[in-house]
Amino acid sequence: EDINSGQTQTFTAMLGLSIKEVSAALRDGRMSATQLCRTCLDRIQETRCLNAYITVTEDLAMRQALEADGRLSMGKPLGPLDGIPFSVKDNFCTKSIETTCGSRMLRGYRPPFHATVVQKLLDQGAVLLGKTNLDEFAMGAGSTDSVFGPVRNPWSYATPYCTYHSEGKDPESDWVITGGSSGGSAASVASLSSFLSLGSDTGGSTRNPGSLCGVVALKPTYGLLSRHGLIPLVNSMDVPGILTRNVQDAATVLGVLQGQDEKDSTTVSVPDSPASLPEDLDIRDVCVGIPKEYHAPGLSADTLAQWDRVAGMFEQAGARVMEVSLPHTQHSIVCYHVLCCSEVASNMARFDGLQYGHRSEVDSSTEALYATTRHEGFNDVVRRRVLSGNYFLLKQSHERYFVKAQQVRRLIAEDFWRVFRAGVDVLLTPTTLGDAARYADFIQEDNRTRSAQEDVFTQPVNMAGLPAVTVPTALSSRGLPIGLQLIGQTLQDRKLLTVAQWMEQRLDFPIICFHDDTQGQDGQTGSRERMQFRIIKDNTKSHAVIK
Amino acid sequence: MAASSSGNRILLHKLNELITFKRICNITQHDIFIRRIRTSRSKCQLQPKMHTKSPPQMVGVVGLEIHAQIHAASKLFSSSGVRFSAPPNSLVACFDASLPGTLPVLNRRCVEASVMTGLALNCTINRKSLFDRKHYFYADMPAGYQITQQRLPIAVNGSLTYSYLGGRKRNQVVTKNVRIKQIQLEQDSGKSLHDDHRNQTLIDLNRAGVGLMEVVMEADMECGEEAAAAVRELQLILQTLGTCYGNMAEGQLRVDANVSVHRPGEPLGVRTEVKNINSARYVAKAIDYEIQRQMEVLDTGGTILNETRAFDSKSGATVPMRDKEGLQDYRFMPEPNLPPLFVYESVASVPAGVDPTQVVVIDRLKAILPELPGVKRAQLVEEYGLLPEHSFTLVNEVGLMDYFERVIQKTKAEPRKVIGWVIKELLGNLNQNGLRLTQSPISSEALAELLNILESGHISTSAAKVVFQEMWKLPEKSVKQLVAELDLELISDQEQILQICRRVVDAHPEEVRVIRAGNKKVLNKLMGIVQKETKGRTDPLQVRRILEEMTS
Structure with a gap:
């Protein structure tokens, strides 16, 4: 018993490792892939209150882990991800595994194929734990608009936030959102139930929750990763996103996922790059741009302070830091609104209840079947966007809205190109206006308003197809994570990550580490009411640990 | 196409002797003939009659949108196969069923x-x-949209030269030109089958996503006959290129016609779109009906509605379609999942970093373009001295030109003689029996053999025709065998022929008297009697010479 419990403790501690570290542990035989997988599955159970997962593929995961063990024991792992548990946002198709998009429309839908990015991870021996929660069809910035309910930010239960809120604090009403729409993915990585997660990023949907949940979230260059099997929001902006606990892990996963896919004509081929990011970056060769327009109204004092601090950090280390201007950024949100709704209206047209998904009982005519199916299947957010989008695409409004928005999009992209041509390597910006909002506060405004507010720093990047990454920077005065965003040049994802890693190494952000607390006051570790994190500091690293 | 139109100019110079062709045209209405396009009353020929006092008569204005299914192994954007009459929903890739997350991948063959x-x-x-x-929204279009080329299509600003037999006696080759506005690549839809009995709709997605070329012809045509001839010429070109099978009955070629009427010199009238026309004959019928209908509506003070109408082949009428297609707003949007389609002039113009074997190069395609029907017709006229209308028939009937040329290669007979046999005897018999050329019981070799026997003087022309009919009935027997069995070889014994002639002359003193009185025509009667007695086994020229001598 004691030995088992001791082992469990060791395994649980493994959850806080990076992919690189845990992969080494698997190869060394300190732990088997099945033990790691079981520990993750337990973790998912313990953190069910977060509502991060829609589907947990326990049996499949254990089978895959067993196979990985076979390879590991022969000393022949498939690669750096062999045996590593991962989660996938529920808008990526997974063969024979329910893929819902957080919508009633696709409840029970099991695609006959894997998305290319999922297939690539499986081909590397990674172990699929389950599908993560999201705003319906990825339309939202809070992960609050899923038919399966909202996702809770793990940091809601960590000591810093609890302490700040100590007076009259009620975990059941004061919990904060994860951000969205890939909130389930961010929560799964932040709560240590998976080592990496696939999100999608159309206007910030990976970086926004990444920032609010204190994890690294990469939006690669458009076309670098295949969208085949990603159920689209806005095809011309969607990119699969990568959420990990550190920058090197993101680079490792990017190396596995990138490259041309014949099933996605918009992908580009790139030369293979080494798995490890270079450690010998001379920051004096780097020029960091600070876009002045990102001093937006509503930017929190904490975030502004961190932005200043990190800019100063670059400067002190010898990097060239200069203010730059992206004058058309201010029009980005309204432009995005038009383009997004238009593509949404088009992409959602296929959900008619005939081939797959929800089908209404009303079948008095084909038209009635369409109308009721779509009314029942989509939430208000989706229906509003479909309605607006169809209006923007009408012959009478096409020129005035759609074409104009495309022109503005071009201007926004040109802003970036001009800055990069002037010698800037990366742009440093906030990722979000502030830290995570209380759920109760967040839902005071509707989805459209929130999306417009929350995507303000992330969304212009999607217009231009550029790579961007958010790096956990510090905790706010409320004890919640703040992230800063680095934006790179097209197809310079690796260079971007190299700078991000330099920054990460100097930030000392506290990662959440699971603390086995069987000796806790009432022995109810993991139960919803008792799940709390506290920060402990050791001499090298700060950790948030469950109390 | 320059060569083709010059070929047609040659056609215009030789406008005699169309009798053979005309007769064949009238034999039957079987589908081989449907393809040759005839209308009972051609509007084009009625139009020139003008009343002197009243304003100029109204004329039809016809434009066409022709959907040609691309002959390719797989669909336009997916890898599923293409086959007519495969079991329902057996050729459906995930993309064709619009499963979410699937993306289009352009088929180079279609480009x-x-x-x-x-x-x-x-x-x-x-x-x-x-x-x-x-x-x-349509049940057989699962994505809720069709991928097409609205803004910038693959090909623009072309022209098509076509001909048909016109004139009062329908014996003049009329050649016209229609401008091609554009050719666009697009997806075909699936098929819906409405089961009214059980109040349900069955959907077959086998056709969904098959590549189509939409060929848009400008409103340069005036009547059904012209439109049908243009369709037929396009069909021939596509079949020659191998880019489309062009079988209208299987829906590989579908025609929508935009029809309006006006008085020449006045603005164009309101147009209607006639859909669902599935044979060339119906193209002519539907358009002529619609022109007539619109004229009648206007004559009686009515107005034409801008609407979509369907052709009902049973009644021969066009009827309004129930759905309000005219009011649809298609909400066009760029397809974001397909980058711009680039084609290159030559291999040299392919940019670095692009694999030339993976792109479409115009020069490479130009090099493998086969001879087009217009060029073939001109060559037939030039090389074999054929009449233009004969070259028309040879080229327009699938495989007939090859058949003709195979016969030519194996026979000493003059091409102008051979063409008579091919068109009159062979095609006539095929049509009478409702057969296609591939089903012909008489091979090109057999026909060549028959013509060689005829040329060598062993049998007479009339005997050869008898042999031909026997060959049709008994294809397993050789030509020589039939000639021998039928006892049709010419009588070579000079004495025997003289005796027969003498007997005939002696038995018809009255006719001989008339001939001697100067009426040489009666000689033909005696010749006929000789032929009858010898069952056509004599050489008519020889018999004539003998009879002339005996009656002089």
Whole structure:
């Protein structure tokens, strides 16, 4: 018993490792892939209150882990991800595994194929734990608009936030959102139930929750990763996103996922790059741009302070830091609104209840079947966007809205190109206006308003197809994570990550580490009411640990 | 196409002797003839009659949108196969069923087919073209939109030269030209089957996503006959190129006609769109009906509605379609999942970093363009001295030209003689029996053999025709065998022929008297009697000479 419990403790501690570290542990035989997988599955159970997962593929995961063990024991792992548990946002198709998009429309839908990015991870021996929660069809910035309910930010239960809120604090009403729409993915990585997660990023949907949940979230260059099997929001902006606990892990996963896919004509081929990011970056060769327009109204004092601090950090280390201007950024949100709704209206047209998904009982005519199916299947957010989008695409409004928005999009992209041509390597910006909002506060405004507010720093990047990454920077005065965003040049994802890693190494952000607390006051570790994190500091690293 | 139109100019110079062709035309209405396009009352020929006092008569204005299914192994954007009458929903890739997360992947073969077709129709090939989504809800269009080329199609600004037999006696080859506005690549839809009995709709997605070339012809035509001839010529070109099978009954070629009427010199009238026309004969019928209908509506003070109408082949009428297609707003949007489609002039113009074997190169396609029907017709006229209308028949009937040329190669007979046998005897018999050329019981070798025996003087022409009919009935027997069995070889014994002639002359003193009185025509009667007695086994020229001598 004691030995088992001791082992469990060791395994649980493994959850806080990076992919690189845990992969080494698997190869060394300190732990088997099945033990790691079981520990993750337990973790998912313990953190069910977060509502991060829609589907947990326990049996499949254990089978895959067993196979990985076979390879590991022969000393022949498939690669750096062999045996590593991962989660996938529920808008990526997974063969024979329910893929819902957080919508009633696709409840029970099991695609006959894997998305290319999922297939690539499986081909590397990674172990699929389950599908993560999201705003319906990825339309939202809070992960609050899923038919399966909202996702809770793990940091809601960590000591810093609890302490700040100590007076009259009620975990059941004061919990904060994860951000969205890939909130389930961010929560799964932040709560240590998976080592990496696939999100999608159309206007910030990976970086926004990444920032609010204190994890690294990469939006690669458009076309670098295949969208085949990603159920689209806005095809011309969607990119699969990568959420990990550190920058090197993101680079490792990017190396596995990138490259041309014949099933996605918009992908580009790139030369293979080494798995490890270079450690010998001379920051004096780097020029960091600070876009002045990102001093937006509503930017929190904490975030502004961190932005200043990190800019100063670059400067002190010898990097060239200069203010730059992206004058058309201010029009980005309204432009995005038009383009997004238009593509949404088009992409959602296929959900008619005939081939797959929800089908209404009303079948008095084909038209009635369409109308009721779509009314029942989509939430208000989706229906509003479909309605607006169809209006923007009408012959009478096409020129005035759609074409104009495309022109503005071009201007926004040109802003970036001009800055990069002037010698800037990366742009440093906030990722979000502030830290995570209380759920109760967040839902005071509707989805459209929130999306417009929350995507303000992330969304212009999607217009231009550029790579961007958010790096956990510090905790706010409320004890919640703040992230800063680095934006790179097209197809310079690796260079971007190299700078991000330099920054990460100097930030000392506290990662959440699971603390086995069987000796806790009432022995109810993991139960919803008792799940709390506290920060402990050791001499090298700060950790948030469950109390 | 320059060569083709010069070929047609040659056609115009030789406008005699169309009797043979006309007769064949009238034999039957079987589908081989349907393809030759005849209308009972041609509006084109009625129009020139003008009343002197009243304003000029109204004329029809016809434009066509022709959907040609691209002959390719797989669909336009997916890898599923293409086959007519396969079991329902057996050729459906995930993309064809619009499963979410699937993306279109352009089939290069379809692009090449459209470029070849564009070249054959004298089009400008756009080096860069774009794809768009056209939205509308329909049960057999699972994505809720069709991917097409609305803004920038693959080929533009072409022309098609076509001909038909016109004139009062329908014996003049009339040659016209229609401008091709554009050729666009797009997806075909699936098929819906409405089961009214059980109040349900069955959907077959086998056709969904098959590549189509939409060929848009400007409103340069005036009547059904012209439109049908243009369709037939396009069909021939596509079949020659191999870019489309062109079988209208299987829906590989579908025609929508935009029809309006006006008085020449006045603005165009309100147009209607006639859909669902599935044979060339119906093209002519539907358009002529619609022109007539519109004229009658206007004559009685009515107005034409801008509407979509369907052709009902049973009644021969066009009827309004129930759905309000005219009011649809297709909400066009660029297809975001397909980058611009680039085609290159030559291998040299392919940019670095692009694999030349993976792209479409115009020069490469130009090099493999086969001879087009217009060129073939001109060559037939020039090489064999055929009449233009005969070259028309040879080229327009699938395989007939090859058959003709195979016969020519194996026989000493003059081409102008051979063409009579091929068109009158062979095609006549095929049509009478409702057969296609491939089903012919008489091979080109057998016909050549028969003609060689005829040429060598062993049998007479009339005997040869008898043999031909026997060959038709007994294809397993050789020509020589039949000639021998039927006892049709010419009587070579000079004495025997003289005796027979003498007997005939002696038995008809009255006729001989008339001939001697100067009426040489009666000689033919005696010749006929001789032929009858010898069952056609004598050489008519020889018999004539003998009879002339005996009656002089």
